[in-house]
Amino acid sequence: MSKKIDLSMPNAFVPGQGNLSSEDDAMVARRYRLLGPAYRLMYENPLHLVRGEGVWLYDVNGRPYLDVYNNVTSLGHCHPRVVEAIREQVGILATNTRYLHSLILDYAERLLATFPSALGHVMFACTGSEANDLAYRIAKFHTGGTGVIVTDMSYHGISDTVSQFSPSLGKSVNLGVHVRTVPSPHAYHYPHCDIGAKFTADVKSAIDDLLRHGIKPAMLIVDSLFTSDGVLADPGGFLKGAVDAIRAAGGIFVADEVQPGFARTGDFMWGFQRHGVEPDMVTLGKPMGNGQPISATVIRPEILQEFGENARYFNTFGGNAVSCAAAFAVLQAIQDEKLQENARVVGAHMAEGLSKLKARHDIVGDVRGAGLIFGLEIVTDQTSAKAGREATTRVVNRMRDDGVLISVCGKGYNVLKIRPPLVFSRENADMFLAALDRALAAE
Amino acid sequence: MSKKIDLSMPNAFVPGQGNLSSEDDAMVARRYRLLGPAYRLMYENPLHLVRGEGVWLYDVNGRPYLDVYNNVTSLGHCHPRVVEAIREQVGILATNTRYLHSLILDYAERLLATFPSALGHVMFACTGSEANDLAYRIAKFHTGGTGVIVTDMSYHGISDTVSQFSPSLGKSVNLGVHVRTVPSPHAYHYPHCDIGAKFTADVKSAIDDLLRHGIKPAMLIVDSLFTSDGVLADPGGFLKGAVDAIRAAGGIFVADEVQPGFARTGDFMWGFQRHGVEPDMVTLGKPMGNGQPISATVIRPEILQEFGENARYFNTFGGNAVSCAAAFAVLQAIQDEKLQENARVVGAHMAEGLSKLKARHDIVGDVRGAGLIFGLEIVTDQTSAKAGREATTRVVNRMRDDGVLISVCGKGYNVLKIRPPLVFSRENADMFLAALDRALAAE
Numbered sequence: 040m041s042k043k044i045d046l047s048m049p050n051a052f053v054p055g056q057g058n059l060s061s062e063d064d065a066m067v068a069r070r071y072r073l074l075g076p077a078y079r080l081m082y083e084n085p086l087h088l089v090r091g092e093g094v095w096l097y098d099v100n101g102r103p104y105l106d107v108y109n110n111v112t113s114l115g116h117c118h119p120r121v122v123e124a125i126r127e128q129v130g131i132l133a134t135n136t137r138y139l140h141s142l143i144l145d146y147a148e149r150l151l152a153t154f155p156s157a158l159g160h161v162m163f164a165c166t167g168s169e170a171n172d173l174a175y176r177i178a179k180f181h182t183g184g185t186g187v188i189v190t191d192m193s194y195h196g197i198s199d200t201v202s203q204f205s206p207s208l209g210k211s212v213n214l215g216v217h218v219r220t221v222p223s224p225h226a227y228h229y230p231h232c233d234i235g236a237k238f239t240a241d242v243k244s245a246i247d248d249l250l251r252h253g254i255k256p257a258m259l260i261v262d263s264l265f266t267s268d269g270v271l272a273d274p275g276g277f278l279k280g281a282v283d284a285i286r287a288a289g290g291i292f293v294a295d296e297v298q299p300g301f302a303r304t305g306d307f308m309w310g311f312q313r314h315g316v317e318p319d320m321v322t323l324g325k326p327m328g329n330g331q332p333i334s335a336t337v338i339r340p341e342i343l344q345e346f347g348e349n350a351r352y353f354n355t356f357g358g359n360a361v362s363c364a365a366a367f368a369v370l371q372a373i374q375d376e377k378l379q380e381n382a383r384v385v386g387a388h389m390a391e392g393l394s395k396l397k398a399r400h401d402i403v404g405d406v407r408g409a410g411l412i413f414g415l416e417i418v419t420d421q422t423s424a425k426a427g428r429e430a431t432t433r434v435v436n437r438m439r440d441d442g443v444l445i446s447v448c449g450k451g452y453n454v455l456k457i458r459p460p461l462v463f464s465r466e467n468a469d470m471f472l473a474a475l476d477r478a479l480a481a482e
Numbered sequence: 483m484s485k486k487i488d489l490s491m492p493n494a495f496v497p498g499q500g501n502l503s504s505e506d507d508a509m510v511a512r513r514y515r516l517l518g519p520a521y522r523l524m525y526e527n528p529l530h531l532v533r534g535e536g537v538w539l540y541d542v543n544g545r546p547y548l549d550v551y552n553n554v555t556s557l558g559h560c561h562p563r564v565v566e567a568i569r570e571q572v573g574i575l576a577t578n579t580r581y582l583h584s585l586i587l588d589y590a591e592r593l594l595a596t597f598p599s600a601l602g603h604v605m606f607a608c609t610g611s612e613a614n615d616l617a618y619r620i621a622k623f624h625t626g627g628t629g630v631i632v633t634d635m636s637y638h639g640i641s642d643t644v645s646q647f648s649p650s651l652g653k654s655v656n657l658g659v660h661v662r663t664v665p666s667p668h669a670y671h672y673p674h675c676d677i678g679a680k681f682t683a684d685v686k687s688a689i690d691d692l693l694r695h696g697i698k699p700a701m702l703i704v705d706s707l708f709t710s711d712g713v714l715a716d717p718g719g720f721l722k723g724a725v726d727a728i729r730a731a732g733g734i735f736v737a738d739e740v741q742p743g744f745a746r747t748g749d750f751m752w753g754f755q756r757h758g759v760e761p762d763m764v765t766l767g768k769p770m771g772n773g774q775p776i777s778a779t780v781i782r783p784e785i786l787q788e789f790g791e792n793a794r795y796f797n798t799f800g801g802n803a804v805s806c807a808a809a810f811a812v813l814q815a816i817q818d819e820k821l822q823e824n825a826r827v828v829g830a831h832m833a834e835g836l837s838k839l840k841a842r843h844d845i846v847g848d849v850r851g852a853g854l855i856f857g858l859e860i861v862t863d864q865t866s867a868k869a870g871r872e873a874t875t876r877v878v879n880r881m882r883d884d885g886v887l888i889s890v891c892g893k894g895y896n897v898l899k900i901r902p903p904l905v906f907s908r909e910n911a912d913m914f915l916a917a918l919d920r921a922l923a924a925e
Contacts, residue, residue, distance in 0.1 A: 044791045051794075066582050073590040075603035075783060076790030078579050087582040091575045109578075111798060117573050126569045130560055132534045133773035135552075136521050139509050139530040147516040160518035165608040165775045166799055172641045179642075197797060198615045200642035211792035325798060330576035332608045332775040332799035340518060347519030348487045349654035351494075354640060355554060355768060356609055356775035358517075 044076060047209035049447035050435055052080035062099075063087050081446060083436045091116025094460055094467050096444065105443045107459045107471050110412075113301060113326030114372050115462045121329045121368045128364035136163070136358045143358045146367045151337070153308045153370075155317045159340045163333065163358030167297035167324025168196030170334040173352065174293050174320045175200060175258065177338065180346040182290055184255030188245045191220040192450040194267040195260060195295055204260070207267045217254050219245035223268035223450065224277055227405040227416060227424075239280030246288045256290035263310030264299035269449030270414025270456065272304070272407055278314035291342060292316070297324035297334070298412075302373050302461060305383030305410025313409065331365035332356065378461040382410035385463050389413065392472040400479040402427055413457040414448065426451030430482050437478040443471055487519060490652035492890035493878055495523035505542075506530050524889060526879045534559025537903055537910050539887065548886045550902045550914050553855075556744060556769030557815050558905045564772045564811045571807035579606070579801045586801045589810045594780070596751045596813075598760045602783045606776065606801035610740035610767025611639030613777040616795065617736050617763045618643060618701065620781065623789040625733055627698030631688045634663040635893040637710040638703060638738055647703070650710045660697050662688040666711035666893065667720055670848040670859060670867075682723030689731045699733035701762075706753030707742035712892030713857025713899065715747070715850055721757035734785060735759070740767035740777070741855075745816050745904060748826030748853025756852065774808035775799065821904040825853035828906050832856065835915040843922040845870055854906060857891065858898040858918075869894030877921045886917040 046053060059067065066087065070078065086104070090097040093115040096104045106116070114121065134140050147161050164170050179185055187204045189195065194207040202208055203215035214220070221241040224234045242259060249256050259281060265271035282292045299310030300323050311318055319342050324334035334357075356362065373379060390408065393415060397403040404418035417427040417434065431453045435445055448456040455475075459467065489496060495510075502510065509530065513521065529547070533540040536558040539547045549559070557564060577583050590604050607613050622628055630647045632638065637650040645651055646658035657663070664684040667677045685702060692699050702724060708714035725735045742753030743766050754761055762785050767777035777800075799805065816822060833851065836858060840846040847861035860870040860877065874896045878888055891899040898918075902910065 045794065048794055063582060066584070066587070069587055070582065073587055073594065073603065074579075074605060075781065075786045077605060077786065077793065077795040078790075079794045079796065080582065081580045085582050088575060088577050089583075091577070096575075096577075111578070112576070116575065122573050125572050129568050129773075130565050132531060132539075132559065133555070134531050134534070134539075135554070136517075137524045139506060139513065139523065139528050140532075141509070144509070144512055144516055151516065160516065162517060162520060166612065166797060168797070169609065169612070169641065176642050176645070197795060198612065198641045198643065199619050202619070202793075208793065330572075330799075330802065330804065332802070332805070338518065343518045343520065347521075350520065350645075350651065351488065351491055351522045352520040352640060353522065354609060354611070356773075359773065359775070361773065362775070 045209060045211055048079050049452045050081050050432065052082060052085045057084045059084055082439050084439070094463060103442065105467060105470060107457055108444045108446050110298065110303065110458045111325045112330050113303065113461050114329045114369060114378070115460045118329055118372060120372050121331070121365050124364040124368035125331060125361060128361045131360070133359045133361045135355060136353065140360055142360050142363045142367070146363045149367065149370055150335070154321065154337055157317055157339055158321060158337045160338045160343050162336045162338065162352060164336070164354045165332045165334060165356050166196070167322065167334050168198045168201050169354065170297070170322040170324055170336045171195045171201045171260065171295060172198045173336045174260070174322050177320065177336070177343060177346045178258040178291050178293065180350065181342045182255065182257045184257040184290060185217045186249040186254040186256040186290070187215070187218045188242055188256065188259045188285065189218065189220055190223045190261060190265060190268050192223055192268040193262060193265070219248055221245050223265055224271055225269065226271070226273060227407070234274065235277035235280055238277055239284055242281040243284050246284060256285060256288045258291050258293050259285040260293040260295055262295045262298055263314065264304065264409065264412060266298040266412070267448050269416065269454040270408050270412055272313065272409040275313040276315050278311070278316050282316045291319035293320045293322065294318040295322050297322055301326045301369070302379035302382055303410050303412050305379060305386045308379060327369065328362055328365040329369050331362050333362035333366050373461070382461050385465055385468055386410040388465055389468045389472070392468065396472065396476055396479060399476070402430055402479065402482055411459050411461060411463060415455040415457060416449070417453045417455065426453040428452045431455065433482065434478045437481055438474050441474045441477065443474040488652060488654055491522050492895045493524050493875065495525060495528045500527045502527055525882050527882070537906060546885065548910060548913060550900055551887045551889050553741060553746065553901045554768045555773050556746065556904050557772045557812060557821070558903045561772055561815060563815050564774070564808050567807040567811035568774060568804060571804045574803070576802045576804045578798055579796065583803055585803050585806045585810070589806045592810065592813055593778070597764065597780055600760055600782055601764060601780045603781045603786050605779045605781065605795060607779070607797045608775045608777060608799050609639070610765065610777050611641045611644050612797065613740070613765040613767055613779045614638045614644045614703065614738060615641045616779045617703070617765050620763065620779070620786060620789045621701040621734050621736065623793065624785045625698065625700045627700040627733060628660045629692040629697040629699040629733070630658070630661045631685060631699065631702045631728065632661065632663055633666045633704060633708060633711050635666055635711040636705060636708070662691055664688050666708055667714055668712065669714070669716060670850070677717065678720035678723055681720055682727055685724040686727050689727060699728060699731045701734050701736050702728035703736040703738055705738045705741055706757065707747065707852065707855060709741040709855070710891050712859065712897040713851050713855055715756065715852040718756040719758050721754070721759050725759045734762035736763045736765065737761035738765050740765055744769045744812070745822035745825055746853050746855050748822060748829045751822060770812065771805055771808040772812050774805050776805035776809050816904070825904050828908055828911055829853040831908055832911045832915070835911065839915065839919055839922060842919070845873055845922065845925055854902050854904060856900040858900060859892065860896045860898065869896040871895045873925050874898065876925065880921040880924055881917050884917045884920065886914055
C-alpha cells in the first residue's frame, strides 16, 4: 500500500497503523486491491459494520455503537416506515420522469409546502453533488455569469464542477479560476467582530475581486449551518447582508441544505430560516430518503424559466418512484413523529450538557450548534484557545473505542462533529454526554 | 405553459397537443407547476404509468404495454430476485464506504471478474453521469490534459462538466471549449468507406485540432454501441485505430457502457469487447441495479494511482449496501438465468424478423444492432435514403397506441431505438414484430 496517500480528511484511517483484527486487516487490503487508493476509512481502527437499527450500529462481533454522526439515516437506521415504503414500491414500479406518475407529484407538493411560497419548483437527482451541480448550471444560465463564492472550509460535492468550489477536499483538488473563498463566519474566532458585518464585507470583497478579473458573479452558495467549516449557527440573521450583496452584484443565493436540512436545527425545517432570508435556490440530499439515494434542487420559477425551456434535464434515477416513496415516508415521519420538536427539546438538553462539559474541561473552547447538530471546539486551553488537533483525534477515537460514534470538522481539524439522528432520546443524549465526559477527562 | 420550450429531444411530448384524458391533462399541468419547465415527457400522448412486471408496463386504466425500450429495468420490471435483495438489505443496513462492509467487496470482486484483468479497480457512484464525471476527473489528473473527443450525437450525462461533452442535449447546452466532436462511425451513411479507417482519421483530426489550440488531449469517450448516434454496432473492430490514436497523443480511452453494458449485446458482457480493445476506463450505470440507483467507473490501477492517492473520493450513496445488494442480484440473475445467451438467441430471431420487415417496407433503410439492441433507420425510400423524421415519429406513436413501447435516436431523429429487456422471449419478439409491421404498413 502506498505511503504517499493524502490524509487531509479529518479522522481518516492511516493504512498500516491501528490495531485491527487479522480479518479486518485482510479486509482493508482486499478493499484497496478492489476499490483502489481513492477511498478513505474513518477512525484509527475502522469499523466493520453489519447491521443498524434506530440509533445503533453493530459491528461484525455484534458490538453496538451509539450513532451520533450519520445524518443520512436521520430517522435512525432502518426506520420501519421508510423500509416499508421501499419494500412496497420496489415491487410495483420504479419508473422515470419521462412518464407521468402521481407519486413524484404528491411528494413534490408536500415538500414544496415546507418552503416559502416563492420557491415554487423542485427538480430531482440522486446525490447532493448532483443537486449543487444542477444549481450551478441554472445559476450560470440565469445570471450569465460563472463566478462562485464559498467559505474556505466548505464542502458542496464531488462532481468535477462542484469539487472546484469545495475547498475542504484538500489542496490536491484545485479550485476553479472562477471561484473565490471567504473566511468562515466564525464568532468564536472573531470575538470582537459583528460577524454579519464581517461576512458581508468579505463577500463584497470576493465579488469585487471576481469583477476585477472580468468574471461575472453567478452565485454565493453556503451550507446554512456551515457544517464542514465547524458548525457555525449563531448569531441567527448574520447571512442577510451577504445575500443582499450577491443579489446586488447580479448573482443569486443558494442555500445548501444537504447537511442542515429536514428539521435538524429544531427550530426550523430548513437551516436558512434561522437567518430570515429566502434563497433563490435550495439544495437537498443526504437525509432526504433516510439512505435511499435521492436529492433535489428547489428553485424560484423565474430563475428556472430560461434554463428549463432551453436545456431539458433528465436524470435517469432522479425522481424514480421508489426513491420518492422513501422520501415521502421520511417527510411524513418527521411530521407525524414530531421529530423537529424532538430535535429542539433533546437538542436543548444536549446543549446544556455540553455547556457543563465545557465548564469542567479546559480543552473545550467552544460549544455551539442548533437542534441536533453541534460543533465542540477542542483547544489547548480556554485562555490561549489554540487549536487542539491531536487531542480532537484522540477524543474521537477514544469515544469510538467506548462505543460512541462522532467525527471531526473545521479548518483546524479540531471541532467535534456531533450529529445524532432526529429520533435521539434524552437517555441516548445522557449516554453520549457521559462517554464524551470520559473521553475529555482522559486528556 | 410557455410556447418557447425547446423540443429538440426525439419523441418529446408537445405541451398543448396530443389527445389526453382530462385527468392526464390536469396531471401534466400539475407537473409543470411543481417540477417546472425543464422536464420532458415522451410520446404525443404521454403514458401515465402505475405498475410494471417483467416485460409489461401498465397505465392508470390497467392497459398493458409491451416494454421494448427501458434498458434500466434490463431484467424486466420488478425482477423477483432484485426486489427480494433490496427488501432484505434495506432492513439490515445501508452503510457507506467510510466503514468496512463485505457486500461492496464481494460485488466488486464478482463485477471485476467480468472485465479484462488489466481493469483492476472499481469505484461506485449513483448515476451514469457521475461515473463519466469521475472518469474525466481521473483522466485529467492522469494525463495532465483537458481535451475531450466525442461523437457528434453522443450522450454521456447531465452534470455541468459531462453535459459539455454530450452534444445530443441540443444547441442550448454549450459544448466546452476543450471538446471536439467527430462524425458518428455510420456504415449506412458512408457505404463506400472503411468505417474504421474513417473514424480513426476523424479522431486524429480532432486530436490535431485540440493540439493546434494548445489543448492537451485527456480522453476519447464513446458509447461502445453509439446508442444515441443511432445504434452503430458494425463492423466489429472498427474502434481499434481510434483507441491507438488517442493513446499515441497521451490521452486515454473510456468506454461508456452505461447503455450497452451488462450482456445486452448477446455475444459479450460489454460492448467494447466486440471491438477487440481494452479500455483504460469503463463506465457503468442504468441497468446495473435494475432500477436501484448505482453506477461505477472501472479503471486500470496505474491510471487511478495518482488521483486516488491525492484526491480522495467519497460519494455518500455510492456503494451503499442496498444498492450493492441490488447490483449483485442483477449480476447473478444475468449469469444464472443465462440472459446473455437469451439476448443472443432472441436477438438473432428479432434481427431476422426486422430484416424481413425491411424487405417488405421501402421506408426501412437500415436494420442494425447486436443482441437485444437495434436501430432501425426510417427513410423516405430505400433508393434515395433520405431521413424520414416525421414518419419515424408517427411509427413510434402508432406503436405506443397499439400497446408497444419504443423510442427514437440518431442525428436525423429517424432511427427507431429498440431495446427490450434481456428476459424478452421469442413470443414477445413476435408480438413486437407484428406491431411494428402494422405501424410501418400504415405509412
